[in-house]
Amino acid sequence: MSQLITIEDRIASLGVDLASREAGPKPTRSLRARRVPLTAPEVQFAALAEAAPGADFDAAVAEAGFAEGLRPTALDIFQINLGKLCNMTCRHCHVDSGPDRVVENMDRETVDACIAAIERSGAHTVDLTGGAPELNPHFRSLVDACVEMGKHVIDRCNLTILLVPKMRDLPGWFAERGVEVVCSLPHYRARNTDAQRGEGTYEKSIRALTRLNEAGYGQGDPKRVLTLMSNPAGAFLAGDQSKLEAEWKAKLERHHGVTFDRLLCLNNMPMSRFLEWLLDSGNLEGYMQRLLGAFNPGAIGGLMCRNTLSVGWDGRMYDCDFNQQLEMAFTDGDRPLHVADFDLERWQARRILTERHCFGCTAGAGSSCGGATA
Numbered sequence: 001m002s003q004l005i006t007i008e009d010r011i012a013s014l015g016v017d018l019a020s021r022e023a024g025p026k027p028t029r030s031l032r033a034r035r036v037p038l039t040a041p042e043v044q045f046a047a048l049a050e051a052a053p054g055a056d057f058d059a060a061v062a063e064a065g066f067a068e069g070l071r072p073t074a075l076d077i078f079q080i081n082l083g084k085l086c087n088m089t090c091r092h093c094h095v096d097s098g099p100d101r102v103v104e105n106m107d108r109e110t111v112d113a114c115i116a117a118i119e120r121s122g123a124h125t126v127d128l129t130g131g132a133p134e135l136n137p138h139f140r141s142l143v144d145a146c147v148e149m150g151k152h153v154i155d156r157c158n159l160t161i162l163l164v165p166k167m168r169d170l171p172g173w174f175a176e177r178g179v180e181v182v183c184s185l186p187h188y189r190a191r192n193t194d195a196q197r198g199e200g201t202y203e204k205s206i207r208a209l210t211r212l213n214e215a216g217y218g219q220g221d222p223k224r225v226l227t228l229m230s231n232p233a234g235a236f237l238a239g240d241q242s243k244l245e246a247e248w249k250a251k252l253e254r255h256h257g258v259t260f261d262r263l264l265c266l267n268n269m270p271m272s273r274f275l276e277w278l279l280d281s282g283n284l285e286g287y288m289q290r291l292l293g294a295f296n297p298g299a300i301g302g303l304m305c306r307n308t309l310s311v312g313w314d315g316r317m318y319d320c321d322f323n324q325q326l327e328m329a330f331t332d333g334d335r336p337l338h339v340a341d342f343d344l345e346r347w348q349a350r351r352i353l354t355e356r357h358c359f360g361c362t363a364g365a366g367s368s369c370g371g372a373t374a
Contacts, residue, residue, distance in 0.1 A: 015165035024087035025198025064297035264371030299366025302373030
């Protein structure tokens with residue numbers, strides 16, 4: 001793609017208005033569009049402090065045997081958030097993405113800086129997320145660059161984006177390049193999915209999954225891996241991942257003829273739009289106590305912040321996508337570090353930044369972008 005392509009060009013080329021229901025269900029609007037104070041990280045931190053005043057994640061980790069706090073291991077995954085633009089506006093979204101987020105999207109210069117950093121990182125996997133990462137003007141050229149480097153590429157897909165006119169070729173395009181597609185689907189039942197992501201989401205998701213199956217995904221081919229990611233519709237922890245996978249496979253194949261390779265279960269993080277729901281429904285204190293009570297030291301070893309570098313749409317670097325949305329960036333003094341500054345030794349020498357939301361990743365079986373950690 002041309003380096004002159006802008007996000008406005010990309011939107012205009014789609015053949016559908018992203019703000020319309022046709023483009024994707026929208027049960028709410030972004031916090032930013034509604035000018036909700038909760039958009040500010042400090043307001044979110046204050047809400048969690050009030051709900052769980054005695055919670056100290058670093059102390060819990062130290063008691064579990066990590067006296068010096070969390071430190072990185074090997075850098076396996078280079079995760080890039082390509083922007084906050086999305087065709088959907090889901091109630092639980094920790095990114096606060098939506099069709100109105102046209103400013104916060106990665107430009108070509110930053111994409112090129114990511115490619116250069118990936119080459120010297122040693123990471124074996126490049127994990128692309130958003131928003132809907134496919135909406136970024138440079139998405140396809142980034143995927144091709146990573147595939148040419150021999151990296152395993154993951155696309156975190158909301159499924160409904162595959163029904164947007166200019167995106168309908170993506171299942172076959174992904175298959176040709178061996179991209180793993182990790183798809184959000186809260187539940188195998190329509191009611192649970194639509195309650196969280198908007199009426200009509202489930203039906204559209206099944207149509208998209210069928211298209212992926214037709215492209216060879218979900219058939220056990222290691223070059224065409226189809227992964228589903230589930231998160232609870234409510235103030236609950238994710239269920240047992242291995243048991244749920246068998247149940248999901250049976251139900252989706254029986255009722256829709258859809259097959260997939262694996263299921264990942266993710267706890268909802270108490271932040272952004274899910275935090276808003278917790279506050280509005282009176283569930284925040286109870287949910288935080290549930291996370292604290294389910295703290296599992298066995299989940300610490302597999303935390304994604306230990307083997308993953310997260311890069312934001314503007315090139316700033318973070319320990320994970322959750323820290324990214326809370327603006328907890330790597331810094332050199334007061335200066336946030338850009339991906340162009342990436343240095344592997346510096347990355348491995350740092351101490352991982354934590355806050356109360358981190359209890360979401362250590363509750364129960366653990367939770368990360370790769371699913372359960374314990």
